[in-house]
Amino acid sequence: MKALRWYGQKDVRIEDVPEPSPGAGEVKVKVKWCGICASDVHEYTSGPLFIPTKKPHPLTGRKAPIILGHEFSGEVVETGSQVKSISVGDKVAVRPTIPCYECHWCRSGRHILCARLATLGLGADGGFAEFVIAPEDCIYRLPGQVSYEIGTFCEPTAVAIHACRKAMVSPGDTTAVVGCGAIGLLVVQATRATGASTVYAIEPNARRRSLAEKLGATVTFDPDRMDAGREIAKLTDGLRVDVAFECAGVPAAMLTALSVTGRGGKIIEVGQMMEPCEFPFQRLFCHDKSIIASQGYENEFPTAISFLSESRVICEPLITVKIKLDNIIEQGIKVLTSERKGEHIRILVSPVS
Amino acid sequence: MKALRWYGQKDVRIEDVPEPSPGAGEVKVKVKWCGICASDVHEYTSGPLFIPTKKPHPLTGRKAPIILGHEFSGEVVETGSQVKSISVGDKVAVRPTIPCYECHWCRSGRHILCARLATLGLGADGGFAEFVIAPEDCIYRLPGQVSYEIGTFCEPTAVAIHACRKAMVSPGDTTAVVGCGAIGLLVVQATRATGASTVYAIEPNARRRSLAEKLGATVTFDPDRMDAGREIAKLTDGLRVDVAFECAGVPAAMLTALSVTGRGGKIIEVGQMMEPCEFPFQRLFCHDKSIIASQGYENEFPTAISFLSESRVICEPLITVKIKLDNIIEQGIKVLTSERKGEHIRILVSPVS
Numbered sequence: 001m002k003a004l005r006w007y008g009q010k011d012v013r014i015e016d017v018p019e020p021s022p023g024a025g026e027v028k029v030k031v032k033w034c035g036i037c038a039s040d041v042h043e044y045t046s047g048p049l050f051i052p053t054k055k056p057h058p059l060t061g062r063k064a065p066i067i068l069g070h071e072f073s074g075e076v077v078e079t080g081s082q083v084k085s086i087s088v089g090d091k092v093a094v095r096p097t098i099p100c101y102e103c104h105w106c107r108s109g110r111h112i113l114c115a116r117l118a119t120l121g122l123g124a125d126g127g128f129a130e131f132v133i134a135p136e137d138c139i140y141r142l143p144g145q146v147s148y149e150i151g152t153f154c155e156p157t158a159v160a161i162h163a164c165r166k167a168m169v170s171p172g173d174t175t176a177v178v179g180c181g182a183i184g185l186l187v188v189q190a191t192r193a194t195g196a197s198t199v200y201a202i203e204p205n206a207r208r209r210s211l212a213e214k215l216g217a218t219v220t221f222d223p224d225r226m227d228a229g230r231e232i233a234k235l236t237d238g239l240r241v242d243v244a245f246e247c248a249g250v251p252a253a254m255l256t257a258l259s260v261t262g263r264g265g266k267i268i269e270v271g272q273m274m275e276p277c278e279f280p281f282q283r284l285f286c287h288d289k290s291i292i293a294s295q296g297y298e299n300e301f302p303t304a305i306s307f308l309s310e311s312r313v314i315c316e317p318l319i320t321v322k323i324k325l326d327n328i329i330e331q332g333i334k335v336l337t338s339e340r341k342g343e344h345i346r347i348l349v350s351p352v353s
Numbered sequence: 354m355k356a357l358r359w360y361g362q363k364d365v366r367i368e369d370v371p372e373p374s375p376g377a378g379e380v381k382v383k384v385k386w387c388g389i390c391a392s393d394v395h396e397y398t399s400g401p402l403f404i405p406t407k408k409p410h411p412l413t414g415r416k417a418p419i420i421l422g423h424e425f426s427g428e429v430v431e432t433g434s435q436v437k438s439i440s441v442g443d444k445v446a447v448r449p450t451i452p453c454y455e456c457h458w459c460r461s462g463r464h465i466l467c468a469r470l471a472t473l474g475l476g477a478d479g480g481f482a483e484f485v486i487a488p489e490d491c492i493y494r495l496p497g498q499v500s501y502e503i504g505t506f507c508e509p510t511a512v513a514i515h516a517c518r519k520a521m522v523s524p525g526d527t528t529a530v531v532g533c534g535a536i537g538l539l540v541v542q543a544t545r546a547t548g549a550s551t552v553y554a555i556e557p558n559a560r561r562r563s564l565a566e567k568l569g570a571t572v573t574f575d576p577d578r579m580d581a582g583r584e585i586a587k588l589t590d591g592l593r594v595d596v597a598f599e600c601a602g603v604p605a606a607m608l609t610a611l612s613v614t615g616r617g618g619k620i621i622e623v624g625q626m627m628e629p630c631e632f633p634f635q636r637l638f639c640h641d642k643s644i645i646a647s648q649g650y651e652n653e654f655p656t657a658i659s660f661l662s663e664s665r666v667i668c669e670p671l672i673t674v675k676i677k678l679d680n681i682i683e684q685g686i687k688v689l690t691s692e693r694k695g696e697h698i699r700i701l702v703s704p705v706s
Contacts (some may be wrong), residue, residue: 293640
């Protein structure tokens with residue numbers, strides 16, 4: 001079958017690889033669509049970050065080359081022995097994370113902390129391929145009204161919902177989202193669906209700001225042209241926001257998140273920040289704020305599916321182009337590492353030629 | 354009466370000032386002992402930090418010169434009209450914080466966030482004097498077994514208990530305390546009293562390490578001689594600690610706190626950090642950690658008094674010298690800004706000549 005494999009930094013290849021078969025407790029999924037996530041691009045430009053290259057992955061035994069892609073949906077075409085809850089023909093989304101279920105963290109119900117956590121598309125073969133094998137407990141049936149395209153958003157929507165849960169967003173909270181890429185735009189919607197009264201969105205790209213407004217942001221700000229902290233202070237009678245989500249992964253966004261949060265406020269770190277940030281902890285201290293990292297998700301796939309099926313989170317406008325797997329390098333990955341990356345939110349990839 | 358007044362950076366003076374009288378709802382306390390806190394020293398070396406110098410304090414109407422001192426105990430000698438719960442002769446500790454009780458934060462029960470919060474000894478006259486005036490709700494009666502000397506520790510003990518509450522220390526948690534000055538040594542004890550199973554203490558000063566061990570630290574580490582993160586990883590089967598308290602207020606301590614916490618761990622910022630810290634947020638993100646600022650206290654004075662009266666927190670070993678108010682500049686403040694400061698934990702000051 002055709003697949004996109006990661007070999008090393010700036011070395012990904014479309015190759016023909018053997019079609020995999022499901023073992024006991026595993027399900028074989030024919031991939032319909034798979035989104036290109038910023039993590040895929042990070043792994044291409046700056047990796048290896050999560051892909052094992054020297055030692056095999058402790059849970060899956062796999063190392064590079066690995067098939068990328070972890071935001072995907074598809075149709076079940078085969079089930080291994082012992083699979084009970086899933087049937088051939090099911091329309092499904094796949095949770096790419098596989099915890100060990102044995103370590104201290106798994107026993108504490110904190111699967112995202114599992115030291116041996118494997119992710120399809122990073123620590124095992126993922127969704128930029130014609131077929132994927134996943135354990136039964138990673139498979140979630142999609143209701144009729146959720147299309148295969150929208151099904152690829154279960155994963156990033158779970159990220160956004162997990163961030164809201166870690167923030168403990170409360171009814172009436174005022175929130176801010178710093179950075180309106182796919183995750184930021186999903187957080188704008190998830191925070192509203194979780195009871196926030198007002199959502200400010202801060203994003204330099206005009207098209208993304210306009211999208212944020214369409215998807216529920218109360219007011220948007222261009223951080224290159226105005227001091228969002230000062231503007232939000234004016235709009236909130238000096239209280240600023242209860243929760244700010246840092247979804248850009250750059251030091252300037254973290255400092256913006258600090259300045260827009262009010263006394264006792266929470267900053268939720270959702271973006272991956274590759275460089276250190278010169279951070280004034282005294283300002284965190286003086287106003288009794290917190291910074292809470294929110295990586296991935298745990299048991300948020302069911303909520304993500306429910307939010308998507310009820311249109312509490314809308315993803316159609318996030319799909320900026322659909323391409324074929326044959327063209328993923330030129331029309332996908334290279335575009336997202338070029339100056340044109342700002343034009344895109346999510347590029348969906350189909351393995352059909 | 355005699356008092357120590359702050360006039361400006363490195364300008365504090367022993368002066369004779371008019372003896373104050375209690376207004377309606379106020380209590381006059383004859384000060385027995387008042388501890389010198391690191392904040393007093395900060396205000397001397399680097400102030401004004403909290404003392405108003407230009408505009409009067411919005412709640413008290415006061416500005417410099419201000420009588421310093423906010424960790425004190427004394428005897429009630431007069432009560433103003435409307436005072437009902439406190440009587441002349443009562444042995445008391447005084448909570449120095451006065452919230453406005455009117456703002457958004459006070460109405461939400463978050464008094465420490467009050468934008469007009471006043472603190473006796475910073476925004477109004479404090480305890481380095483023969484007498485202090487405080488509102489009735491700041492006055493807490495001390496039980497018989499708590500001496501006036503120990504009564505001065507209600508305030509820093511409330512800081513330590515508040516930090517444990519913000520950390521939500523749970524039974525069986527493994528904790529670490531980075532920096533064993535007075536607050537660090539109180540956090541070592543408060544975290545044990547709150548159910549922590551193991552408390553690691555990290556402190557370069559040998560005398561303070563030994564004190565930490567006496568007061569309940571399980572193992573202590575000299576950060577100048579060993580990598581505490583690596584050592585604690587060895588002792589905890591790689592899990593490291595659930596909660597690390599940063600009680601030193603320097604960037605190196607924050608980075609140590611990051612390295613000793615395990616996956617999902619919490620860093621509680623208790624120290625005031627005057628300089629920015631180059632912080633690797635990616636490490637916070639990858640292991641889903643949090644940084645929670647814990648400033649001051651809210652309603653922790655009753656718990657502090659109970660912990661002190663039951664000897665769940667022991668403070669006698671923290672008193673390194675007792676001096677007279679006449680000598681506070683030479684024997685107190687100047688010592689704590691000299692190379693000899695490491696010899697001291699708490700210097701107690703008596704206004705009796």
